[in-house]
Amino acid sequence: MPIYEYKCNECGQVFEELVSASSTESPKCADCKSPDTVKLLSACCKSASASSGSGSYAPPIEGCGPSGFS
Numbered sequence: 594m595p596i597y598e599y600k601c602n603e604c605g606q607v608f609e610e611l612v613s614a615s616s617t618e619s620p621k622c623a624d625c626k627s628p629d630t631v632k633l634l635s636a637c638c639k640s641a642s643a644s645s646g647s648g649s650y651a652p653p654i655e656g657c658g659p660s661g662f663s
């Protein structure tokens with residue numbers, strides 16, 4: 594199962610969560626248990642770079658990664 598990063602809109606806590614592929618619900622905050630959490634885009638970079646393998650060029654995803662992160 595992939596690990597996604599989530600950010601809590603309630604307290605700003607960022608945490609990682611194992612999420613099954615069939616699950617569409619955001620997990621509750623690990624700190625304050627608020628259900629108001631959003632998936633961070635940074636998680637897609639990890640999975641993209643890990644699955645791209647060698648020899649195949651994967652274009653960077655706009656707004657995702659250290660250079661595009663603001």
Ligand SMILES: [Zn+2]
Pocket residue numbers: 601602603604605606622623624625626627
């Ligand atoms: Zn929280």
